[in-house]
Amino acid sequence: xxxxxxxxxxxxxxxxxxxxxxxxxxxxxxxxxxxxxxxxxxxxxxxxxxxxxxxxxxxxxxxxxxxxxxxxxxxxxxxxxxxxxxxxxxxxxxxxxxxxxxxxxxxxxxxxxxxxxxxxxxxxxxxxxxxxxxxxxxxxxxxxxxxxxxxxxxxxxxxxxxxxxxxxxxxxxxxxxxxxxxxxxxxxxxxxxxxxxxxxxxxxxxxxxxxxxxxxxxxxxxxxxxxxxxxxxxxxxxxxxxxxxxxxxxxxxxxxxxxxxxxxxxxxxxxxxxxx
Numbered sequence: 290x291x292x293x294x295x296x297x298x299x300x301x302x303x304x305x306x307x308x309x310x311x312x313x314x315x316x317x318x319x320x321x322x323x324x325x326x327x328x329x330x331x332x333x334x335x336x337x338x339x340x341x342x343x344x345x346x347x348x349x350x351x352x353x354x355x356x357x358x359x360x361x362x363x364x365x366x367x368x369x370x371x372x373x374x375x376x377x378x379x380x381x382x383x384x385x386x387x388x389x390x391x392x393x394x395x396x397x398x399x400x401x402x403x404x405x406x407x408x409x410x411x412x413x414x415x416x417x418x419x420x421x422x423x424x425x426x427x428x429x430x431x432x433x434x435x436x437x438x439x440x441x442x443x444x445x446x447x448x449x450x451x452x453x454x455x456x457x458x459x460x461x462x463x464x465x466x467x468x469x470x471x472x473x474x475x476x477x478x479x480x481x482x483x484x485x486x487x488x489x490x491x492x493x494x495x496x497x498x499x500x501x502x503x504x505x506x507x508x509x510x511x512x513x514x515x516x517x518x519x520x521x522x523x524x525x526x527x528x529x530x531x532x533x534x535x536x537x538x539x540x541x542x543x544x545x546x547x548x549x550x551x552x553x554x555x556x557x558x559x560x561x562x563x564x565x
């Protein structure tokens with residue numbers, strides 16, 4: 290039996306991205322999304338997700354934009370601006386940040402979703418910062434305290450032979466190394482996680498052909514597929530033509546037929562929690 294959660298990241302990052310995610314939920318194979326709580330279109334995206342019944346998680350973020358809780362010692366600048374992906378990883382490696390400040394920020398991000406009336410189906414982390422040991426336990430504690438029972442496990446599901454050259458090819462092996470200890474901590478916390486995460490090596494290159502290839506390689510188990518569909522948002526990073534290629538792939542009738550042929554059942558984090 291193969292069960293697959295198809296989760297669209299970065300809901301709330303821009304109106305074009307949001308429209309694309311909703312299109313893939315209504316007309317394609319996306320089963321859930323993750324809300325970026327400090328994103329510019331968060332409020333509108335949350336209202337629409339509630340209206341459509343889209344299962345939504347919290348896309349915890351410590352690298353991009355401005356902290357919702359204000360400046361965090363050792364992490365943000367004086368204006369509360371996060372340090373970017375590379376800066377965050379340097380800080381996490383050094384362990385020089387204020388852990389209580391981070392706990393407060395993560396809690397505020399979850400609470401902002403709860404205030405919309407949505408009940409978060411899961412938590413995950415922007416650019417997979419959850420895997421870094423300095424914050425793994427903090428994330429799990431916040432999830433449990435807020436009543437969230439599921440979490441993304443960024444354990445690459447594709448064979449290592451599929452890893453790309455640098456720079457992405459350097460990151461995926463890092464995730465392979467960091468994920469097993471995080472998995473043990475998830476289990477110890479009594480939270481649910483799928484068996485692994487598909488889609489990491491396909492970042493920015495997922496189209497109909499590569500999605501069909503990916504789905505053909507999935508074996509028995511319960512998995513998550515991470516996707517980033519959308520329409521283009523002018524002037525926003527990571528919002529180009531690659532987003533529309535993903536949207537096209539995720540709504541293609543041929544992809545739906547392939548799921549049926551391979552007996553891949555689409556599911557959600559909430560359904561998996563109830564079944565576990």
